[in-house]
Amino acid sequence: AQSVTQPDIHITVSEGASLELRCNYSYGATPYLFWYVQSPGQGLQLLLKYFSGDTLVQGIKGFEAEFKRSQSSFNLRKPSVHWSDAAEYFCAVGAHTDKLIFGTGTRLQVFP
Amino acid sequence: GAVVSQHPSWVICKSGTSVKIECRSLDFQATTMFWYRQFPKQSLMLMATSNEGSKATYEQGVEKDKFLINHASLTLSTLTVTSAHPEDSSFYICSAGGGRDSHRVETQYFGPGTRLLVL
Numbered sequence: 383a384q385s386v387t388q389p390d391i392h393i394t395v396s397e398g399a400s401l402e403l404r405c406n407y408s409y410g411a412t413p414y415l416f417w418y419v420q421s422p423g424q425g426l427q428l429l430l431k432y433f434s435g436d437t438l439v440q441g442i443k444g445f446e447a448e449f450k451r452s453q454s455s456f457n458l459r460k461p462s463v464h465w466s467d468a469a470e471y472f473c474a475v476g477a478h479t480d481k482l483i484f485g486t487g488t489r490l491q492v493f494p
Numbered sequence: 495g496a497v498v499s500q501h502p503s504w505v506i507c508k509s510g511t512s513v514k515i516e517c518r519s520l521d522f523q524a525t526t527m528f529w530y531r532q533f534p535k536q537s538l539m540l541m542a543t544s545n546e547g548s549k550a551t552y553e554q555g556v557e558k559d560k561f562l563i564n565h566a567s568l569t570l571s572t573l574t575v576t577s578a579h580p581e582d583s584s585f586y587i588c589s590a591g592g593g594r595d596s597h598r599v600e601t602q603y604f605g606p607g608t609r610l611l612v613l
Contacts, residue, residue, distance in 0.1 A: 421608065423585075423607070424606055424607065425498075425500075425587055425605050425606040425607045426587065426589075426604040427604070428604075446573045455586060463505075472537065472538070481528070481540050482528075482540070482602065484538045484539075486536065486537045486538040487536075487537055
C-alpha cells in the first residue's frame with residue numbers, strides 16, 4: 383500500500399539550531415517527493431520537490447532534502463532554524479497522474 | 495508563481511444548511527482541481543478530483559451527494575457541502591493544476607483553505 387510516514391509528531395528546537403524532519407515512504411512506482419509547510423490556519427506552501435537527478439534538493443527558505451532510495455526516505459533539513467520556521471511540515475509522495483499522499487505532519491516549535 | 499484563492503476563508507452555518515466554497519486559479523488555467531479535507535492536527539485527505547467540463551472523481555468513502563463539486567470553467571471549481579452537519583466542520587483546501595500537464599502532481603498549487611464550522 384502507498385503510504386507516507388512522518389515519525390515525529392512534534393519537534394522542538396532552539397533558534398539557530400539545525401533541524402532534520404524525517405519522512406519515509408512506501409510507493410510502488412518511482413515517486414515524486416514533496417515537502418510542504420503550513421502555517422496555522424493557512425494553506426500549503428511548497429518548500430521543495432524531487433523528481434529525478436541529484437538526490438540532494440534545494441528549496442526555499444534555506445531548506446534542503448535528500449532522497450535516499452535504499453532507505454525510502456526523503457528527510458528535510460535546515461542548518462539554522464529561525465523563529466519564523468515554526469509551522470506544520472508535511473511530506474507527500476505522488477507520481478505522474480497520481481494523487482498526492484500526505485504524511486501526518488510534524489509540528490515544529492522554535493524557542494528563542 | 496501560480497496563485498490559487500479560496501472564498502470564503504471561513505464560514506459558520508447552521509446545521510441543515512448548504513455551504514458553497516469557491517476555488518479560483520488567478521493567473522493560470524487549471525483543467526484539474528483537487529479538494530482536500532483536513533481535521534485538526536491531522537493530515538490532508540483527498541476528497542475528490544475535479545476536471546473542467548466533466549464529473550468529479552470522488553475518493554472512496556466520500557459521499558458524492560453530500561459534497562457537490564462543479565468545475566464549470568478553467569479558473570473556478572466549487573465545493574458545496576449540502577445539508578451540513580457538525581461532523582462536516584473541517585478545514586477544506588483546494589489545489590489547482592496548471593498548464594497542459596495539469597493532471598501531473600508536480601503542478602499542484604494550493605489555496606489558503608476554508609474553515610467551516612457547522613453549529
